Amino acid sequence: MSKLSYEDKISLYREKKEGISVKSLSRKYNIRENIINYMVSLIDKHGIDILRTSKNKEHPKYEKEEAINRVLINGEAVWTVAIDMGLLSYRMLQNWIKKYKENGYNIVERKRGRPTMPKVTKEKKNETKDEKIKRLEEENLYLKAELEYSKKLRAVVQARKNRQQKKK
Numbered sequence: 001m002s003k004l005s006y007e008d009k010i011s012l013y014r015e016k017k018e019g020i021s022v023k024s025l026s027r028k029y030n031i032r033e034n035i036i037n038y039m040v041s042l043i044d045k046h047g048i049d050i051l052r053t054s055k056n057k058e059h060p061k062y063e064k065e066e067a068i069n070r071v072l073i074n075g076e077a078v079w080t081v082a083i084d085m086g087l088l089s090y091r092m093l094q095n096w097i098k099k100y101k102e103n104g105y106n107i108v109e110r111k112r113g114r115p116t117m118p119k120v121t122k123e124k125k126n127e128t129k130d131e132k133i134k135r136l137e138e139e140n141l142y143l144k145a146e147l148e149y150s151k152k153l154r155a156v157v158q159a160r161k162n163r164q165q166k167k168k
Contacts, residue, residue: 004029008111009039009051036091038079061107067093068100068107087130103157104156 004012010028016022016036026033042050067085070076071093078097082090100107127135 004031006051010048012036013043013048015038038083041079041083042086042088045083050086050088064096065107068097071097102160 008029012025016027017040022033022036026035031035063085067081071078071080078093079090082093085093087093096107
């Protein structure tokens with residue numbers, strides 16, 4: 001599948017409205033028919049300006065939760081909810097739902113950028129014994145919490161693998 005430019009999307013929409021079949025447009029632009037149908041529905045609902053939005057639009061947590069609840073609780077179709085919300089692809093909503101289920105029905109925001117190193121306090125040159133003991137206790141507490149977290153995470157991952165193997 002090739003990515004379409006803004007002008008290609010506009011011309012594709014106009015050709016579709018002129019009556020050219022989706023199948024011929026699919027061959028001409030080298031994209032799947034369902035993508036054409038989705039794009040036409042999206043433009044019909046929100047207007048041609050919906051295509052001008054930036055590619056990496058961030059959606060807040062509450063917006064994702066609302067969309068996921070509409071699909072999972074209210075039983076609405078993914079396609080319909082994605083068009084109502086103005087998402088550039090219905091696959092985006094499908095990915096949100098998949099991640100939501102994988103994370104134990106919790107919405108987890110994806111962190112952007114490089115991962116940072118954990119905060120570890122450095123030893124000071126003129127540190128008293130009490131200060132050193134306090135610093136080491138805090139560091140020990142931090143490391144214990146980190147270890148507990150990794151153990152729980154490992155247990156959750158293993159439980160999911162076991163559930164998936166039972167389903168097969």
